[in-house]
Amino acid sequence: MTVIEHARPSAAVLAGAAVLALCEEARLSPKPGLVDGRGGGAHDDMDLPLMLASAEALRPAFHEIAQTAERTPAGAGLRERLGVLGRRGERAMLRATGGVNTHRGALWALGLLVAAVAGGAAWHRGAWDGAAWDCGPWDRAIWGRAAAREAARLAALPDRRAPVGESSHGDLARSRYGAGGARREAENAFPHVTEVALPRLRAGRAAGLGEEAARLDALLAVMSLLDDTCVLHRGGPDGLRTVRSGARRVLAEGGASTGPGRAALMELDDELRARRLSPGGSGDLLAAALFLDMVPWPEPAEQEVLACRR
Numbered sequence: 415m416t417v418i419e420h421a422r423p424s425a426a427v428l429a430g431a432a433v434l435a436l437c438e439e440a441r442l443s444p445k446p447g448l449v450d451g452r453g454g455g456a457h458d459d460m461d462l463p464l465m466l467a468s469a470e471a472l473r474p475a476f477h478e479i480a481q482t483a484e485r486t487p488a489g490a491g492l493r494e495r496l497g498v499l500g501r502r503g504e505r506a507m508l509r510a511t512g513g514v515n516t517h518r519g520a521l522w523a524l525g526l527l528v529a530a531v532a533g534g535a536a537w538h539r540g541a542w543d544g545a546a547w548d549c550g551p552w553d554r555a556i557w558g559r560a561a562a563r564e565a566a567r568l569a570a571l572p573d574r575r576a577p578v579g580e581s582s583h584g585d586l587a588r589s590r591y592g593a594g595g596a597r598r599e600a601e602n603a604f605p606h607v608t609e610v611a612l613p614r615l616r617a618g619r620a621a622g623l624g625e626e627a628a629r630l631d632a633l634l635a636v637m638s639l640l641d642d643t644c645v646l647h648r649g650g651p652d653g654l655r656t657v658r659s660g661a662r663r664v665l666a667e668g669g670a671s672t673g674p675g676r677a678a679l680m681e682l683d684d685e686l687r688a689r690r691l692s693p694g695g696s697g698d699l700l701a702a703a704l705f706l707d708m709v710p711w712p713e714p715a716e717q718e719v720l721a722c723r724r
């Protein structure tokens with residue numbers, strides 16, 4: 415098998431991209447129910463400065479995650495190290511925010527993706543199991559999917575050092591409503607990132623939308639489909655229906671760049687804030703999409719073309 419390794423970005427570059435993705439997600443406005451420059455959305459204990467401080471506090475965790483993934487073969491040992499670093503990152507976040515959970519889900523998704531991109535497999539085209547895609551140069555969508563598949567393999571490995579007996583909001587939503595939540599999204603290779611948010615973001619840009627509207631439409635596309643345990647925990651299945659149908663309606667009205675779409679978005683924002691429904695999982699996955707969009711993948715012209723495998 416031919417294996418081609420491309421130059422990988424450094425741990426500092428990857429940590430910088432993860433922090434920037436979190437900051438850009440937080441600054442994006444107006445996001446329905448989420449923290450942005452206008453305020454805390456459905457959260458009465460968060461605002462934009464807190465989100466930005468939290469993102470910065472996670473930089474050392476992302477840096478260590480990338481360095482560890484660079485030098486540790488992908489396997490159970492790496493998964494356990496990532497668990498330790500992820501939990502240490504959560505503690506740093508809580509210290510920076512005075513105990514507020516600003517980025518737990520985002521650290522999980524971005525931590526796994528940073529590890530996948532920093533580790534070798536996503537950059538070894540021939541070693542990756544996507545045989546059907548082995549010929550011709552890869553575009554950014556394929557590189558992103560390769561990284562998400564690698565992150566999924568890490569997420570599916572057992573973490574023998576994970577604390578037992580602690581029950582999260584996600585656990586409650588999973589047992590009560592059968593939702594998969596953040597863990598299943600990762601184990602399924604982040605389909606709402608690679609098949610929903612990124613295609614929508616690129617389609618918006620290609621259609622000439624401004625960057626802000628393209629990102630808002632990508633967020634709404636995720637909100638219209640995701641089983642978000644954040645929403646389920648606070649609003650149950652009825653809350654989840656409200657979030658999904660509201661997001662669908664904004665898109666059906668033309669999306670964030672149109673007058674009717676913007677009016678529907680502001681109505682949805684009012685409703686989510688009034689009912690304290692926070693689509694936090696969708697915010698996390700938009701940040702994950704922005705991160706994959708920032709990775710300096712090799713341009714098609716730089717790629718050596720592999721012989722097709724039959």
Ligand SMILES: CC(C)(COP(=O)(O)OP(=O)(O)OC[C@H]1O[C@@H](n2cnc3c(N)ncnc32)[C@H](O)[C@@H]1O)[C@@H](O)C(=O)NCCC(=O)NCCS
Nearest residue numbers: 497500519522525582583584595596599641642643694695
């Ligand atoms: C898997 C995690 C997110 C815990 O999940 P759980 O659902 O039990 O927790 P909790 O309810 O506190 O938070 C889940 C968060 O995920 C986000 N989320 C909710 N639903 C979804 C969804 N369908 N898809 C993606 N994200 C979602 C929301 O932001 C939510 O707040 C994670 O915190 C964890 O296990 N961390 C341990 C450290 C670790 O192993 N890290 C490795 C990589 S750094």
Ligand SMILES: Nc1ncnc2c1ncn2[C@@H]1O[C@H](COP(=O)(O)OP(=O)(O)OP(=O)(O)O)[C@@H](O)[C@H]1O
Nearest residue numbers: 440448449515516517518519520644694695697698
């Ligand atoms: N812009 C954003 N605004 C709010 N939350 C966001 C944003 N972006 C991502 N999130 C995600 O939403 C989650 C918010 O957490 P959640 O609402 O479950 O808080 P909690 O404190 O655990 O729950 P609760 O407030 O219901 O007690 C975070 O884990 C974070 O990753």
